[in-house]
Amino acid sequence: MENLVYVALFAPFVGSLFAGLFFARSPKTHLVGVVNSTLIAVAFIAAVTLALHVAEHGPIHVTMMTWIGIGDLNIPFGFLVDEVSVTMMLVVTLVSTIVHIYSTGYMDHDKSYNRFFAYLSAFVFSMMILVMSDNFAGLFIGWEGVGVCSWLLIGFWYQKEDRPFEENPSISPSWAANEAFIMNRIADLGMLVGIFLIYWNTGSLQYDVVFDKLPHLADGLLVSIAIALFIGAMGKSAQFPLHTWLTDAMEGPTPVSALIHAATMVTAGVFLVIRANPLYSLEAVHGVSMFIASLGAFVAFYAASMALSARDIKRIVALSTLSQLGYMFAAAGLGAYWIALFHLAAHAFFKALLFLGAGNVMHAMDDELDIFKMGGLKKVMMGSYIYMFIASFALAGLPFMAGFYSKDAIIESAFNDGSYIIWFILVVTAGMTAFYSFRQVFFTFHGEERYKALGFHPHDMYKYVLVAMSPLAILAISFGWFMDSYHEFIIKNLPDYEMSHHTEHLAPYLGGLVIILAVTGIVIAYKKYAGTGENAWKRDEEFEKSFIYRLVANQYYVPQFYDQYIVQPYKIASAKFWEIDKAVVDGFVDFIGKGAYKTGDVSRRMQNGNLSSYLNWMGVGALILVLIAVISSVIG
Amino acid sequence: MIGVNHYLILSGLLFSIGFMGVLRRKNLLMLFFATEVMLNAVNIAFAAIGSYYGDLSGQMFAFFVIAVAASEVAVGLGLLILLYKKYGSLDLDVISSMKG
Numbered sequence: 001m002e003n004l005v006y007v008a009l010f011a012p013f014v015g016s017l018f019a020g021l022f023f024a025r026s027p028k029t030h031l032v033g034v035v036n037s038t039l040i041a042v043a044f045i046a047a048v049t050l051a052l053h054v055a056e057h058g059p060i061h062v063t064m065m066t067w068i069g070i071g072d073l074n075i076p077f078g079f080l081v082d083e084v085s086v087t088m089m090l091v092v093t094l095v096s097t098i099v100h101i102y103s104t105g106y107m108d109h110d111k112s113y114n115r116f117f118a119y120l121s122a123f124v125f126s127m128m129i130l131v132m133s134d135n136f137a138g139l140f141i142g143w144e145g146v147g148v149c150s151w152l153l154i155g156f157w158y159q160k161e162d163r164p165f166e167e168n169p170s171i172s173p174s175w176a177a178n179e180a181f182i183m184n185r186i187a188d189l190g191m192l193v194g195i196f197l198i199y200w201n202t203g204s205l206q207y208d209v210v211f212d213k214l215p216h217l218a219d220g221l222l223v224s225i226a227i228a229l230f231i232g233a234m235g236k237s238a239q240f241p242l243h244t245w246l247t248d249a250m251e252g253p254t255p256v257s258a259l260i261h262a263a264t265m266v267t268a269g270v271f272l273v274i275r276a277n278p279l280y281s282l283e284a285v286h287g288v289s290m291f292i293a294s295l296g297a298f299v300a301f302y303a304a305s306m307a308l309s310a311r312d313i314k315r316i317v318a319l320s321t322l323s324q325l326g327y328m329f330a331a332a333g334l335g336a337y338w339i340a341l342f343h344l345a346a347h348a349f350f351k352a353l354l355f356l357g358a359g360n361v362m363h364a365m366d367d368e369l370d371i372f373k374m375g376g377l378k379k380v381m382m383g384s385y386i387y388m389f390i391a392s393f394a395l396a397g398l399p400f401m402a403g404f405y406s407k408d409a410i411i412e413s414a415f416n417d418g419s420y421i422i423w424f425i426l427v428v429t430a431g432m433t434a435f436y437s438f439r440q441v442f443f444t445f446h447g448e449e450r451y452k453a454l455g456f457h458p459h460d461m462y463k464y465v466l467v468a469m470s471p472l473a474i475l476a477i478s479f480g481w482f483m484d485s486y487h488e489f490i491i492k493n494l495p496d497y498e499m500s501h502h503t504e505h506l507a508p509y510l511g512g513l514v515i516i517l518a519v520t521g522i523v524i525a526y527k528k529y530a531g532t533g534e535n536a537w538k539r540d541e542e543f544e545k546s547f548i549y550r551l552v553a554n555q556y557y558v559p560q561f562y563d564q565y566i567v568q569p570y571k572i573a574s575a576k577f578w579e580i581d582k583a584v585v586d587g588f589v590d591f592i593g594k595g596a597y598k599t600g601d602v603s604r605r606m607q608n609g610n611l612s613s614y615l616n617w618m619g620v621g622a623l624i625l626v627l628i629a630v631i632s633s634v635i636g
Numbered sequence: 637m638i639g640v641n642h643y644l645i646l647s648g649l650l651f652s653i654g655f656m657g658v659l660r661r662k663n664l665l666m667l668f669f670a671t672e673v674m675l676n677a678v679n680i681a682f683a684a685i686g687s688y689y690g691d692l693s694g695q696m697f698a699f700f701v702i703a704v705a706a707s708e709v710a711v712g713l714g715l716l717i718l719l720y721k722k723y724g725s726l727d728l729d730v731i732s733s734m735k736g
Contacts (some may be wrong), residue, residue, distance in 0.1 A: 463665055609732040619659050 008046035012124035015039035020118035028113040033104035036117045044093035080134035083493035096124045099259040107466035123149035135205040151181040154252040170248030179247040187235020194228030211278040219284040226288040239268025250314040254359030263348035267345045270328040293333025295423040300326030304432040309553045312369045336413040336497040338490045343406035350394035350476035357388035364458035376449035383466040394476040396434035405480030415466035416503040431517030438525040446530035643684030650677035666725040
């Protein structure tokens, strides 16, 4: 079994090296796509086997080697495959296998095809380290690794020109990549502080040791650790106020958005909170947990409201990701860790499917993102239409789909906890979710064929790509059916969440309310956007000028605010500091260098080749020596 | 009465004359003469101090200096002849070839 752990971990790494070392400079090679997809599939099979093993025999803990061993500090490269990490491994490897296969079709015409696979596989490797590590240091390595890969992949088309901020909030792919990286750095600092605090106070970074010692620490300390770790989670999972990078990250290729910025990496923050559940469920940090839940609920609503008016097909999906991450944090904050993890997995499947479907649309429309220019694509892209429809159904949380079970459980636990405000926000957001996801579907696939006038000739994706997407579609439908068996599996490791009898009793009504809201949202979207001919959707210029619309469409002016009050002042300050730096630091260094140079230039003239002048200098030197001897003998 | 001080003053004067010659003269042959004067100034001092302390090492050392100076002059004059053949002059300003 130990070997399988290493296979699951290192197969993606081998793929990355294969593509990166041998094919980085060669032209597009299909071999790279095939080999890398196969290796990730191997990792997936290993993960499945491990999952079966864990279900039967319990967790596997392996230590590969000592990484850092100085004095009392001992950090091994250890890997823990338990119920939580194996869930993440399954999700990560499954989605990445499909995304790899999808990319062989999607990136077919890109000249940096090989480079793309090197990065994508490296990402999977980092993510595996993140979820499998048995200590906080390993987690942090994976955490930074996925950050770097995300940076590389968002900025994959780095050659694209900058555009003005007013035209496009994410100025260019390289700008978006830097934004994502810098925002994550800010959050990572918080996380590092948390890790240091843990080490100082428990003397270890191993999960089991740390969690054993935590209850004996002072309350204030526990709260600081919880806050610091959550700041790290906020950055990676793009929670307010560090959320702007996620929508801008859509500048990357769509498979990247599907894998990294929807299904896996952004859920790392949720994973961290779930992993550290012994900390977050302590009585002392109850306040922090409540804050996490409230922030989650707020972000769920906030992101959903922005998605209502977004026109960019990828931004809509990105905002819905943000919103769903909010749901996960709400669940985790309320102590329903296993429900958060369940929603994480379900969300990964339908969101990846949604993104890949959106990628198909983009591919067909020559990278056009504006849904106002689409419409009626159903006729030409039946396969993608079905997938998008299924994924949106699951996202909206309609009965018997994956999203229904997980999201409903979160809403129920909010009700059960007595946090009625959070419950109310989540319920309203569920309705909004249904509306905006179907608004997108209807805009894209139904209604008037607006693209015809604009001269697009859409065509559906390759057949094999559509077939490769089918596992996601199947899981988006059926994943929720396994909720009970998953519950049995996961509570061996995570605390169970008991619904009170009162909630149990009310559950059908609560679920019914959510369904009614969701259906209402879909019906409104259908009425408004799916009509043809007479009933076709027309732009409402008046409404677009209204304050609310502009507020929402401009993402509450948060990006503008950041640009105006953080980025620009920072640029000015940087320019000033640069001048100071030039005068003081550079000046000092230059002074030393130039001084030596000048001295040499002046004293060079002594070497004139004239013996007489040499003798004169020698005489001067001898006199000086005599003088020194005399003076020193007189003085002392 | 001529004491050791007189000898030392004479030695100092001769040394200064030789030193000035080394600094001021341009002709290589003259430089040699000047160094000889300096060496002999030192010899006087050695001999005088040796006699003053009743120690023969001073005089002995003076002999060594005379011997070394003689051999030095023999080698040095040979080099000077070669230099003169090459440049047609022994003036240091003419001989110097480096431009610092």
